Each structure stands twice: as C-alpha cells, then as structure tokens.
Amino acid sequence: MSHTKSTAKPSAIEKPLLALGVLLMIVSLCIICWQDAASLPAVVLLMAGTIVTTSVLYVYTGARAREDERIRKAIAFASLNSWLILLWMVTGLIFSIGIYGQTGMSTLRLATLVLLIMLAVFAGWYVYYMIKGDVE
C-alpha cells in the first residue's frame, strides 16, 4: 500500500485562527499575571487559546504536510528562536534562584510569565518572518 502525505493548501481560516489562539492565550496570561490569581473567565480563555493554538500548530509543525512552505518555515524558525530564549530564561532563573535564593514572585505568576514570554517571542518572530519575506 502506498503511503502518501496530505498536501492540502492551508485553509483560509487557519492563519486567523493561529493569531486568535495566540492572542487569547496572551490576554488570559496577562490577566492571571496581573491579578496573581486565576479567575474562572481567565482560565477558560487560556484553555480555549491553548486548544486553538496547539491544534493549528500541530498541522503546521509537520503532522500534516502543507503546500505553504513559507508559513511552515516561519513557524519552525519562530518556535526555534522562542525555544532558545525560553531555555536561556529558565536557566537564568534557576541559576539566580540557586545562587541568590527565592524570587519575590509567586509560582503562579512565574508560570504565567514563562508562558507569556514564550508566546510573545514566538509571535514577534513569526510576524517578523512574515513581513521579511524569505525565511532562512
């Protein structure tokens, strides 16, 4: 049996859905971080944003091959840059806590801040690559 990959073109809804998902996550994380408490509406928004973002990214990270190579590359490189910055940030936090003691932040605020920076860096690089044109 031959094994063929789906090479369907990205549907028109996928790009706005990705933007909406990231936006929902960023807004809900900002609310949780600002209040230093998790209200029900903020958590529901966060879950909705997570489901939308991860579903769209699952398609683009290669689970289903797409014809739009540029978007796939932009997402891959934006994720790569965000991954590098996240690792640097978490290592820096571990090092500073190990040497200087606890931070003044609560764990909830720290967790939301980590997710927030992850998404903001990803969104920033994604927009940069889409405006730039070529992705290398």
Next chain:
Amino acid sequence: MSEGNLKWTVISFWLGGLLLIATSAVIYVWNVLNDVTAAAVLLGYVLTISSFFTYIGVDKSGKDERARKIGTMSAAWSWYITLSFAALVLAFDIWSGRQFETPRLLATIVFIMAVSMMVANVWYSRRGDVE
C-alpha cells in the same frame, strides 16, 4: 566542518542535554536548588547551546543542511510540546488548587524541553528525510 569537530559538537550536544535532564530530575525529586545544581544546569545549558548553534547554522562552520533541518524541526517540536505541557500544568494546577514549588516548576520545564528536544533529534535522525 571537519569530522573531529563534528564529533565533538555531537558529544557536547548530548552531554549538555543529559546533564540538563539529570540535574532537573535531581531538583524535582529532592526539591533542592542550591549553587551546585544551579551551576550544573548552567553547564548543561552552555554545552547544549554552544553545539546547537552549529546545528542550526548560526555558526557558519556547520554546513550540513540535514543537521540544520533536524536541529530546527526538533526545537520546533520541543517548543510545541513544552507550550502544550506548560499550559496544561498551569490549568490543572489552578483547578486542583495544588501548585508546584518554584524550583520544581522550573526543573519540570527544563526536563520537558531537554527530553522532547533529544527524542525529536533521534527520531528525525533515524527517519531519514526531514521536512
């Protein structure tokens, strides 16, 4: 890049990754974050990143296109898995009312990042084609 340099890059990458995994596991299990574990995490980070830049092409001496693709796609998958995991942990923590302590939370994130990165690396390396 010469064979010898490439070999050291691969060794440094794996050593750094394993050090990150081992140290984050120690921090999580014993909830101990002192200057020794902090220095070990930093060493793991330096070893991983110094070789990783060659993989992804920031260091121009690495001209292996396949290695660059493997590095990029592995990091993309690792980022995706870390994002999903962190969001789920945050949501479950909020609903269950039980929160991670700060060192354990950070150790879990490093652990997930390092493990998913290395698993994706091995998977792409064995798979042959990288798209």
